[in-house]
Amino acid sequence: MKTKRKLKGMTLMEVVVSLAVYAVIGLLIAEIMTLVNATMKATNQLNRRLSYEAKFADNFLYNDGVDPGGFDHTGVHVTLSDSGGHFNLTSPGMVFTTNTKSMENPEHNLIINPNTNYRFLVFTRSGSTVQTTIPVFYVHLNLGTSLSSNPITKIIVEGEGVPNFGGTYEIGRVDGPLYSKQILTDFNAMAHHPGRDVSNASFDVKDTTEIEHDLQNLESITSGEIVTIPVPAADAQGHAILPPADPNDPDAEHAQVKGHLVVKIYRTIADQTGKEYNWYTRKDWETISIGYPNPNDPLVDGHGFPAAATLTLDFVLSAENPNTGVRSFFPGVTYVWNPNLDPTNPDYLVVEESVAAN
Numbered sequence: 001m002k003t004k005r006k007l008k009g010m011t012l013m014e015v016v017v018s019l020a021v022y023a024v025i026g027l028l029i030a031e032i033m034t035l036v037n038a039t040m041k042a043t044n045q046l047n048r049r050l051s052y053e054a055k056f057a058d059n060f061l062y063n064d065g066v067d068p069g070g071f072d073h074t075g076v077h078v079t080l081s082d083s084g085g086h087f088n089l090t091s092p093g094m095v096f097t098t099n100t101k102s103m104e105n106p107e108h109n110l111i112i113n114p115n116t117n118y119r120f121l122v123f124t125r126s127g128s129t130v131q132t133t134i135p136v137f138y139v140h141l142n143l144g145t146s147l148s149s150n151p152i153t154k155i156i157v158e159g160e161g162v163p164n165f166g167g168t169y170e171i172g173r174v175d176g177p178l179y180s181k182q183i184l185t186d187f188n189a190m191a192h193h194p195g196r197d198v199s200n201a202s203f204d205v206k207d208t209t210e211i212e213h214d215l216q217n218l219e220s221i222t223s224g225e226i227v228t229i230p231v232p233a234a235d236a237q238g239h240a241i242l243p244p245a246d247p248n249d250p251d252a253e254h255a256q257v258k259g260h261l262v263v264k265i266y267r268t269i270a271d272q273t274g275k276e277y278n279w280y281t282r283k284d285w286e287t288i289s290i291g292y293p294n295p296n297d298p299l300v301d302g303h304g305f306p307a308a309a310t311l312t313l314d315f316v317l318s319a320e321n322p323n324t325g326v327r328s329f330f331p332g333v334t335y336v337w338n339p340n341l342d343p344t345n346p347d348y349l350v351v352e353e354s355v356a357a358n
Helices: 012-058 187-192 282-291
Strands: 072-081 088-097 119-123 136-143 154-161 181-185 210-214 224-232 257-266 309-320 327-329 332-337 349-351
Touching: 136 257, 136 309, 154 224, 181 187, 224 257, 309 332
Parallel strands: 136 332, 181 210
Antiparallel strands: 072 088, 088 119, 136 224, 154 181, 154 257, 257 309, 309 327, 332 349
16 A cells, blocks of 8 residues: 655745845855954054064164155153152153054055054153252161160161272261261260269270261150261262272173161160160170170170161162163162061061152
8 A cells, every 4th residue: 555745845935035044144154254364464464563663663773774764753742850859850752653664565455554553752861950969878767666765875887888988977967087987875965874984985986987976865766867877979079979890890880889887776785684784884794795705796886785786778879770871869768767676577677768869
C-alpha cells in the first residue's frame, strides 16, 4: 500500500524575507570589517607618524631637514612666582609642532586628522629680581614637641658646613672667621645658677677653629626655634660655592653642593637608679666619663660627658636641574626635632621642604 507524503516548500514571501535577513547580516558584517580595517589603518598610520616625529620632539629639534622653514611654531610666555616672594620668573618660549610632510603620499587621503602631531615647548629662562647667589645658607633647628622640663643646657655644633670650606660663621653673624666647632651656653645661667662649676664652662675650646658662644635664654627654650646656624654659601669674592672640578670626572661640576653638621644637645641625664647628672658639674662628668673613655667618641664633649641627643644635619645648598642644566640655590633648611619620640622613629628629626631662591 503506497502512502502519499506531502512536502511543503517555502513560499515566495518566506524566500524574500530570508534573502532580506541574509542581506542585512552581510551588510552589518561588511560595515564592521570596514570599520575594523579603517581603525587598523589609522592606528598604523598614527604609530608611523609618531615614531617618525618622536626623534624630533624628544631631542628638541626644530627642523626635519625637509622644510627649510622648520617646524611651525608660535610664541608663549609663562610666569612662575610664589606668594612668599622667593622667586618671580618670566620665561618666553616657543611651541613647535612637528610634521610628517616627507612621509605623506598626496595620492592617498589621510585617514586621521593631519594636524595630529607631537608638540613640545622650549623656554628661554630669564629672571626678575632673582638671586643667583645666596651668600649665607641658614640651618634652622626647631622644636616639634615642647620641653616642659629638663631644659637644654649646652649645644655643640660641629662640622665644616660645606666640606673643605672651613666651617660655619659664629651664631648670630654672617661674616668673619669660620669655626668647625661652636659651644653654645647661656653665660648668665651658668654664672648665677647655684651649684654650677662655671670654671668648666669653656673646657671644650681647644684651638682657633673652636669658639664658645653666649646663647642667651637657651635654658628657657620650651618650643619654637632652638638655634640658627649660618653656613657660608659664597666665597670671599661673593661667588657661589660650586662643586670642585675633577679632570677625572666630567660630571663633577654638575653635582649638588652639600653640607654636613652634627648638633649635640646636652640636658640632664639619669642612670637606671634615677640619679641625675649634668655636664657642668665636675663630679658628675668625672663619674660619667668612666663609661666613655674614648675622647673622640662622637657622643661626648671635651670631658667625656655624653649628649642627650646627637642630630646629624645633611643639607643641599644648590642643585642643578638635569633637564635644563640651570643651578638652583637654596636659602636655607629647617629641621624639626621631636625629643619626646624614640630616636629610631622617622619623625624624631624631620626636615622641611626647601624652596629655591631661583
